[in-house]
Amino acid sequence: MAYLEQLGSEELRKRQDLANLDILTMGITFTVYSDGQGIDRAWPFDVIPRLIDASEWRVVERGLVQRMRALNAFIDDIYNDQRVVADGVFPAELLERSTNFRPECRGAKPKFGAWAHICGSDLVRGADGVFYVLEDNLRVPSGVSYVLENRAISKRAFADLFERYSIEPVDAYTDELQRLLLSLAPETCPGKPTVVVLTPGIFNSAYFEHAYLAQRMGVQLVEGTDLVVGEDDVVRMRTISGLQRVDVVYRRIDDLFLDPEVFHPDSVLGVPGLMRAWRAGNVAIANAPGAGVADDKVVYAWVPDFIRYYLGEEAILPNVPTYRCLYDDERRYVVEHIAELVVKPANESGGYGLLIGDRATGEERAAAIANIEADPRNWIAQPILQLSTVPTLCDARIEPRHVDLRPFILSGAHHYVTAGGLTRVALRKGSLIVNSSQGGGSKDTWIVSGAD
DSSP states (O other), X not given: OHHHHHHHHHHHHHHHHHHHHHHHHHTOEEEEOTTSSOEEEEOOBOSSOEEXXXXXXXXXXXXXXXXXXXXXXXXXHHTTTOHHHHTTSSOHHHHHTOTTOOGGGTTOOOGGGOSOOEEEEEEEEOTTSOEEEEEEEOSSOXXXXXXXXXXXXXXXXXXXXXXXXXXXXXXXXXXXXXXXXXXXXOTTOOSSOOEEEEOOXXXXXXXXXXXXXXXXXXXXXXXXXXXXXXXXXXXXXXXXXXXXXXXXXXXXXXXXXXXXXXXXXXXXXXXXXXXXXXXXXXXXXXSOTTGGGGOOTTGGGGHHXXXXXXXXXXXXXXXXXXXXXXXXXXXXHHHHTGGGEEEEETTOOTTTTOEEGGGSXXXXXXXXXXXHHHOGGGEEEEEOOXXXXXXXXXXXXXXXXXXXXXXXXXXXXXXXXXXXXXXXXXXXXXXXXXXXXXXXEEEOEEEEEEEO
């Protein structure tokens, strides 16, 4: 803070302007669909970094790896023996009504027992100073490209601080991701594996990230029409030199659009026969189809139980206390105390569909109660957390703004956790909504072990 005061507001403003120019020059964008226009916007970035002590981060890392070990064990169990259901740890009726459970994946055994190879878990720090896990994103988590670009911009904005402080690097992520993807190649793979990034196309909100990661890893960015599955259940890519075998698909397409032979028959985004090739063991898919069964805000409430059941350990990182509306007593509490709670649908993302009770109108609360009563399984509620704030540059003034944090975890033969992650900041004063699609921005996150 002394350093920021020494710089002064005018110099900070200049550095922010240079950062914004960097973003425009490099074409760092995201797409907003909620305004009906679906156009690319420049990535919103606040130049003042967020600092976290390295010793505290080591605990967070261990907690995230523990969480992923348990979640992958749960997913593997659910599609095979279902011991967790038979032993009464997880309710069968919850699974039966899971939006993201894919019966087509029963009996599958992905390499290393890992289904969710790339996860982005959202963390918040409460008023007690403790990091809580708010949710786990296990289907097609996005945002890591912005972590890497934020760091590149931050290095230019505060080059002098990078000389003075020991700030842990983040740029190894794409090397680690490539190493993971190569390790997933089938044992029958002839020679060096071929990896592709499968994108829905340029109109997807995360297309910048798809292209960015493919370029950084030196692999092909493909759409569904670029791939074909033969009668031998092998995936091949169309090239100017002819068909080339593909061994690993890093897919950025939701399950239901992945293969029109199995899921939505009218999907033009996926690859007909891709599931056949995956089940035959001729191609690896990351994240594996069906991994989203654990990407459910209701299933989230059982993660501490999964850690005890599969690992015999207590959770290092706590969940936010969660009320499950499918249980009568918990639903009654939610209805009676809705003004004190955040109400969330089970499978929405991006901040859509949630209600913050103390900021909602009477009509909005009544509508939320009606939705809960109509479909209790689809709703949870949590206390309104007083999220931590960090210094943020707002119209040339430094003011506190609420933040969360999305670190990224890679799972395969080994685990890797980014040093920090994507700090998302609610740029509107007093707002708790940090999503860029709803007016939020981002910051570089510095894991700092000390100053010279």
